[in-house]
Amino acid sequence: MRLQDLSAALLELDASHRRRQRVSLESPQGVEIIIDGNEYLSFASNDYLGLADHPSLVRAVQQGVERWGVGSGAAHLLTGHSQAHQQAEEALARFVGREAALLFGSGYAANLAVITSLVGRGDAVFADRLNHASLNDGCLLSRADFQRFRHNDLDHLEQLLAGSSARTRLIAVDAVYSMDGDEAPLPELLALAERYDAWLYIDDAHGFGVLGQGRGSQAERDLSSERLIYMATLGKAAGLAGAFVAGSSLLVDWLVNRGRTYIFSTAQPPALAAAVSTSLRLIAEADDRRERLAQLVACCRRRLAGTAYSTGTSRTPIQPFIIGGDAHAMKLAQGLQQQGYWVPAIRPPTVPDNGARLRISLSALHDVQQLDTLLDRMLLLAES
Numbered sequence: 496m497r498l499q500d501l502s503a504a505l506l507e508l509d510a511s512h513r514r515r516q517r518v519s520l521e522s523p524q525g526v527e528i529i530i531d532g533n534e535y536l537s538f539a540s541n542d543y544l545g546l547a548d549h550p551s552l553v554r555a556v557q558q559g560v561e562r563w564g565v566g567s568g569a570a571h572l573l574t575g576h577s578q579a580h581q582q583a584e585e586a587l588a589r590f591v592g593r594e595a596a597l598l599f600g601s602g603y604a605a606n607l608a609v610i611t612s613l614v615g616r617g618d619a620v621f622a623d624r625l626n627h628a629s630l631n632d633g634c635l636l637s638r639a640d641f642q643r644f645r646h647n648d649l650d651h652l653e654q655l656l657a658g659s660s661a662r663t664r665l666i667a668v669d670a671v672y673s674m675d676g677d678e679a680p681l682p683e684l685l686a687l688a689e690r691y692d693a694w695l696y697i698d699d700a701h702g703f704g705v706l707g708q709g710r711g712s713q714a715e716r717d718l719s720s721e722r723l724i725y726m727a728t729l730g731k732a733a734g735l736a737g738a739f740v741a742g743s744s745l746l747v748d749w750l751v752n753r754g755r756t757y758i759f760s761t762a763q764p765p766a767l768a769a770a771v772s773t774s775l776r777l778i779a780e781a782d783d784r785r786e787r788l789a790q791l792v793a794c795c796r797r798r799l800a801g802t803a804y805s806t807g808t809s810r811t812p813i814q815p816f817i818i819g820g821d822a823h824a825m826k827l828a829q830g831l832q833q834q835g836y837w838v839p840a841i842r843p844p845t846v847p848d849n850g851a852r853l854r855i856s857l858s859a860l861h862d863v864q865q866l867d868t869l870l871d872r873m874l875l876l877a878e879s
């Protein structure tokens with residue numbers, strides 16, 4: 496894209512209703528947010544447990560800053576790795592029931608590090624078609640043979656595995672798909688990984704904190720294998736920022752040596768790492784919040800079953816209200832905004848063509864009445 500082409504290209508995005516624009520929150524993240532001086536009921540964050548502005552977590556970070564200062568000042572392999580990071584890694588490994596864990600500045604960085612450090616030229620990576628963009632970018636960057644299988648289609652995956660003569664094979668999936676809220680068949684995927692001598696890498700950005708009493712998708716299915724690599728972000732249900740990878744100590748040692756985004760990036764602020772133990776305690780104690788989420792999910796599914804906007808099979812806080820056309824989805828989102836609801840319209844290329852949708856993200860801080868009213872209005876607007 497040349498400099499002189501930018502403005503025409505942006506206008507084209509405008510014309511096809513695909514121009515992205517940001518809004519600036521004038522409040523902390525939560526279910527009630529303020530934008531341009533107006534208050535909205537938000538169904539738009541990944542703060543599923545409502546921890547992003549939790550007083551105990553705020554205090555933990557404040558105390559962390561007092562103890563550790565603000566910046567880590569260096570990469571982990573220099574002097575950026577503190578006791579706060581070390582203890583957070585140990586706590587995270589224990590929490591998800593794995594031998595070791597490694598902290599990253601973001602989930603995006605973690606995905607790049609894991610994939611590019613395990614597969615390269617001559618290897619193969621097998622990825623679900625609906626995987627998150629950061630997994631896809633890791634696959635591309637690795638230079639391994641990048642093979643995508645139809646969404647949750649185990650037969651297709653097995654065909655690809657059977658036809659591959661690559662030395663190292665890695666299967667990469669989202670545990671919970673970020674735009675549909677449905678889940679990967681983890682036990683069956685692990686069985687295939689065993690049969691074809693592959694790694695199974697699962698990105699649990701949306702399951703951690705929510706599924707398996709908060710310990711995530713892998714813990715919920717009670718999966719354990721040295722070839723299973725677990726990744727979750729700390730910026731969603733955990734209410735913080737950053738991410739971690741958990742697995743065997745050998746794997747973590749390898750990532751410390753070969754994970755480029757780990758090696759060549761400044762360590763996350765130690766105060767955030769210091770707050771991880773508080774976040775884990777809040778997650779462990781959040782059964783009532785997860786119960787509320789379950790009620791909200793049930794309400795969504797009951798209300799939308801039998802309508803043209805069924806949310807599919809999602810039992811997670813991601814409930815898609817699939818509209819189809821971009822313009823229609825945008826119009827609906829704007830109509831809701833005028834009524835004080837913030838529900839994002841998700842358009843291609845984030846979702847497939849003709850798959851534009853309103854993505855309802857539920858939070859444990861919503862109550863069922865609020866959701867019920869939102870759904871009334873959504874259905875009314877969509878039919879009008």
Ligand SMILES: *Cc1c(COP(=O)(O)O)cnc(C)c1O
Pocket residue numbers: 600601602603604606627629669673698700701728729730737738
């Ligand atoms: C959000 C997300 C990521 C990226 O995590 P960040 O910590 O926000 O960089 C990776 N994978 C999935 C499935 C996600 O939803």
